[in-house]
Amino acid sequence: MEYDFKTKEELYIRVRPALHAKLEEFRRLNYPNIKEEDIWNYLSEIKWSKSNNLALSDIVSDIIHLDVKILNNYLSEKKGV
Numbered sequence: 001m002e003y004d005f006k007t008k009e010e011l012y013i014r015v016r017p018a019l020h021a022k023l024e025e026f027r028r029l030n031y032p033n034i035k036e037e038d039i040w041n042y043l044s045e046i047k048w049s050k051s052n053n054l055a056l057s058d059i060v061s062d063i064i065h066l067d068v069k070i071l072n073n074y075l076s077e078k079k080g081v
Helices: 008-028 036-047 056-064 069-077
Strands: none
Touching: 008 036, 008 056, 036 056, 036 069
């Protein structure tokens, strides 16, 4: 099965269940301030910015395997802390 997404918004909607699952994991680990958008923005800006033709399975895998410490470092740098 092949997926073709015309916009980042379409892709975001498609992977939203994985983002939500990761968000719930972070909440269980006591990181209540992280948002779905934070996960998406980190992966879009850092992990996927230099990649072309990523498979949907690779994108979902990156979401599921994202380390909370890496995301927290990204958020801290973004806020200038």
